[in-house]
Amino acid sequence: MLDVKFIRQNPDLVRDAVKKKGMDGEVDIDRILELDGRRRSILSEVEKEKYRRNTVSEKIGEMKKRGEEPVGLLEEMKAVSSHIKELDEEVARIEEELQELLLWVPNPPHPSVPVGPDETGNVEVRRWGTPREFAFEPKAHWDIGSNLGILDFERATKIAGSRFTVFWGVGARLVRALISFMIDLHVKEQGYTEVLPPFMVNEKAMIGTAQLPKFAEDAFRLAGDGFYLVPTAEVPVTNLHREEILDGSELPLYYVAYTPCFRSEAGSHGKDTRGLIRQHQFDKVELVKFVLPETSFEELERLTEDAAEVLRRLDLPYRVIEMCTGDMGFAQAKKYDIEVWMPSYGRYVEISSCSNFGDFQARRANIRFRRTARSRPEYVHTLNGSGLAVGRTVAAILENCQEADGSVTVPRELRPYLGGLKRIEGRSEKDPATAEFDEKPQKPGRRPPVSK
RNA sequence: GGAGGGGUGGCUGAGUGGUCGAAAGCAGCCGCCUGCUAAGCGGUUGAGGGGACUAAAUCUCCUCCGCGGGUUCGAAUCCCGCCCCCUCCGCCA
Numbered sequence: 001m002l003d004v005k006f007i008r009q010n011p012d013l014v015r016d017a018v019k020k021k022g023m024d025g026e027v028d029i030d031r032i033l034e035l036d037g038r039r040r041s042i043l044s045e046v047e048k049e050k051y052r053r054n055t056v057s058e059k060i061g062e063m064k065k066r067g068e069e070p071v072g073l074l075e076e077m078k079a080v081s082s083h084i085k086e087l088d089e090e091v092a093r094i095e096e097e098l099q100e101l102l103l104w105v106p107n108p109p110h111p112s113v114p115v116g117p118d119e120t121g122n123v124e125v126r127r128w129g130t131p132r133e134f135a136f137e138p139k140a141h142w143d144i145g146s147n148l149g150i151l152d153f154e155r156a157t158k159i160a161g162s163r164f165t166v167f168w169g170v171g172a173r174l175v176r177a178l179i180s181f182m183i184d185l186h187v188k189e190q191g192y193t194e195v196l197p198p199f200m201v202n203e204k205a206m207i208g209t210a211q212l213p214k215f216a217e218d219a220f221r222l223a224g225d226g227f228y229l230v231p232t233a234e235v236p237v238t239n240l241h242r243e244e245i246l247d248g249s250e251l252p253l254y255y256v257a258y259t260p261c262f263r264s265e266a267g268s269h270g271k272d273t274r275g276l277i278r279q280h281q282f283d284k285v286e287l288v289k290f291v292l293p294e295t296s297f298e299e300l301e302r303l304t305e306d307a308a309e310v311l312r313r314l315d316l317p318y319r320v321i322e323m324c325t326g327d328m329g330f331a332q333a334k335k336y337d338i339e340v341w342m343p344s345y346g347r348y349v350e351i352s353s354c355s356n357f358g359d360f361q362a363r364r365a366n367i368r369f370r371r372t373a374r375s376r377p378e379y380v381h382t383l384n385g386s387g388l389a390v391g392r393t394v395a396a397i398l399e400n401c402q403e404a405d406g407s408v409t410v411p412r413e414l415r416p417y418l419g420g421l422k423r424i425e426g427r428s429e430k431d432p433a434t435a436e437f438d439e440k441p442q443k444p445g446r447r448p449p450v451s452k
Numbered sequence: 453g454g455a456g457g458g459g460u461g462g463c464u465g466a467g468u469g470g471u472c473g474a475a476a477g478c479a480g481c482c483g484c485c486u487g488c489u490a491a492g493c494g495g496u497u498g499a500g501g502g503g504a505c506u507a508a509a510u511c512u513c514c515u516c517c518g519c520g521g522g523u524u525c526g527a528a529u530c531c532c533g534c535c536c537c538c539u540c541c542g543c544c545a
Contacts, residue, residue: 043514044503045515047513050513051514053526054526057525058526059525060470061469061471065470070525073525075525077525077526081525373480373497374497392458404479
């Protein structure tokens with residue numbers, strides 16, 4: 001959300017931002033300015049009346065104490081009070097409409113962001129790794145996973161519906177391994193603090209990070225009590241500090257959180273219908289930062305690299321795309337997508353999205369900080385990025401690391417998280433005699449007796 | 453789900469109709485003082501908004517004692533609804 005004051009002082013900049021973000025006709029800046037003007041003029045009137053009420057009421061108190069009768073004053077004040085009430089209601093109506101309109105004004109893109117209408121305006125900024133040349137016809141991950149017995153789309157449809165997956169055996173463990181691997185990297189090597197938040201949030205939290213009101217149809221809302229299933233850990237984690245004034249010396253704060261993510265995927269019928277790419281439920285490890293305003297763009301570069309490091313460790317080729325104004329989203333000031341090479345698509349596919357929101361979310365969620373004990377509160381800047389989407393990472397590993405015989409080589413850095421397993425050859429890992437391990441798993445010995 | 457208790461400033465906590473944005477203590481900040489540390493002394497310290505001002509500083513006004521309504525000339529204080537927390541009982545992984 002933008003400050004009305006900012007809009008009042010920079011109306012053309014804001015109109016330009018609306019245009020660049022492709023929201024022409026969706027936002028009425030003139031109406032906002034009009035409401036703002038009316039609000040301020042009524043406010044000065046009602047405040048004069050309140051001043052009068054306060055001073056006269058005080059006088060009435062003194063008179064009564066002295067035993068005098070406040071002749072006529074009570075009647076007069078009654079009229080003043082009801083006038084105040086009318087004006088207050090008018091102000092409240094205006095503010096409600098104003099607030100509603102402000103929630104729909106997009107965050108202006110940073111000047112460095114390329115201007116463009118849609119994804120055709122995005123700019124590739126770098127590539128890492130080389131897509132592998134296959135000596136055989138590579139399969140899509142849904143075929144690899146189904147053949148190995150580790151992905152089961154049919155049963156997922158039976159128990160839930162389309163766009164769900166059941167992971168079996170080593171497949172399930174692979175998901176768990178990736179989550180741990182990613183979190184460990186971000187915590188131990190990059191200085192993030194692990195958080196495990198609620199997977200359901202209230203409406204205020206959804207508004208705070210700008211999923212609402214604009215993207216209501218993308219979210220799952222529970223019928224009974226109005227909770228929302230988290231569409232990303234960004235929502236609960238950014239809202240951790242809602243309505244707080246942080247100590248400036250604590251900044252920057254780096255958090256990493258695993259959550260499942262729930263998305264209705266309304267409006268994406270027919271897109272990515274096969275496999276793990278577009279699901280109603282998927283796992284994601286998310287990076288969230290709260291930083292000083294002057295550092296946020298530099299922090300975005302580091303955040304993006306922190307996420308990309310996961311792909312480098314897994315030896316998966318990727319590229320980084322800078323999103324143009326028309327494709328970057330409503331709340332972002334600048335955004336990079338990281339795309340991983342996906343052989344079945346024959347192109348790079350988004351696996352992470354890293355954004356700087358500036359003070360846009362902070363203002364909505366009222367997250368502030370004080371530079372020193374005596375300075376005025378300022379809004380922090382918030383950032384977040386996937387580090388990474390786990391389902392898509394599974395897909396990328398299956399496809400990029402597949403072998404001619406249908407097995408999958410486990411990326412070296414991930415093996416410790418799979419008990420040293422080198423190759424996925426089936427659903428089961430219970431047969432150490434045939435499975436390949438970096439170290440053979442130990443036979444379970446007798447349990448030591450329980451000491452008393 | 454049932455019964456009871458409670459939500460006041462960064463924290464603890466007083467305040468049951470007017471002089472309360474709010475005692476006191478703690479913490480913080482500024483200064484003084486003490487060889488260092490600790491202690492002591494004095495002062496100071498909430499947030500949001502409107503206006504004056506080119507802006508900062510400053511001044512001034514309004515609002516805010518969980519949230520929303522109501523009563524009243526006047527509400528932290530009285531009434532109603534909601535939310536949250538705590539204790540006990542029930543249920544439950």
